[in-house]
Structure formats: C-alpha cells, structure tokens
Amino acid sequence: MTVTETTTTRTDTCAGPPRPDRRPDGQDSYTISEVAAFTGLTAHTLRWYERIGLMPHIDRSHTGQRRYSNRDLDWLDLVGKLRLTGMPVADMVRYAEMVRAGDHTYGERYALLETTRRDVLARIAELQDTLAVLDRKIAFYGDAGHALASERPR
Numbered sequence: 001m002t003v004t005e006t007t008t009t010r011t012d013t014c015a016g017p018p019r020p021d022r023r024p025d026g027q028d029s030y031t032i033s034e035v036a037a038f039t040g041l042t043a044h045t046l047r048w049y050e051r052i053g054l055m056p057h058i059d060r061s062h063t064g065q066r067r068y069s070n071r072d073l074d075w076l077d078l079v080g081k082l083r084l085t086g087m088p089v090a091d092m093v094r095y096a097e098m099v100r101a102g103d104h105t106y107g108e109r110y111a112l113l114e115t116t117r118r119d120v121l122a123r124i125a126e127l128q129d130t131l132a133v134l135d136r137k138i139a140f141y142g143d144a145g146h147a148l149a150s151e152r153p154r
Helices: 032-039 043-052 070-085 089-101 103-151
Strands: none
Touching: 032 043, 032 070, 070 089, 070 103, 089 103
16 A cells, blocks of 8 residues: 655635635625625725735726725735734734735744734733633622622511
C-alpha cells in the first residue's frame, strides 16, 4: 500500500468562511444601498472604507455605480469582527494592505492578528472580573430584598 501525499496551496481569502447565498436567487452583485442594508453600515462609511484603502477595489457598473460582490461582503464581515476586537482602523488598513501585497506578508499578518487576539483575551478577562463583581452585587441585593420582604408585616 502506498500513501500519496498531496499538497494544497492555502489562500487567505481576506475574510471568514463564506456565507451561503446572500439572496434567495444567489445574486453576486449588490448596490451600495443593498450592502448598507445587509451590513448595517452607512453608504458614507462604505465609501470611506474604500477611500482609506480598507476595502479592495469595488467594481462599477457601466453607469459608474458601485457593485459589491459576495466576496466584498465577506471582507466586510471580517472588518466588522476586527472592529469588535477594538483594532484601530489604521491597523485594519495595514492588514488590508498586507493582504493585497501577497503571501510574503503572512508572518506580519500573523503577528498583527496574534497581538489583537492577546488584547481580546485581556479584555475578556477584564469583563469576566467585572461580571463576577456584578454577580456578587446582584446576589447581595437579591438576598437583601428577600430578607426585607420576609420582615414586612402581612
């Protein structure tokens, strides 16, 4: 029995896993207003993302209207996640530039994402500590409220 080894080239798709069809008909071309509705971002923000280099080149229709693809929506999903991490916009733009620069930037991308991950874990730990304090206070007031209620004459 022989074992055949195959190598596959991994490509950074610039986003998380692709979502299933965005629309029931599976269309892959969206106007800026449709993307705003899908993402909750304003058209102004989408144009700003493009202007600062956070968005890749957006195709245009024959009339010059922006046409976003599902891949663009996947990228916006990633940008949204990076925003939730607290990553500064400048770092997001730097990440986008590295993605566009090619595979030789994998190490730099890795380092940037690792740093962001450490920051997120530190924030999660802080929030867990805060949650523990809230839970103690809630338990205290819950117990105190029950004690007061049982002392009241009926």
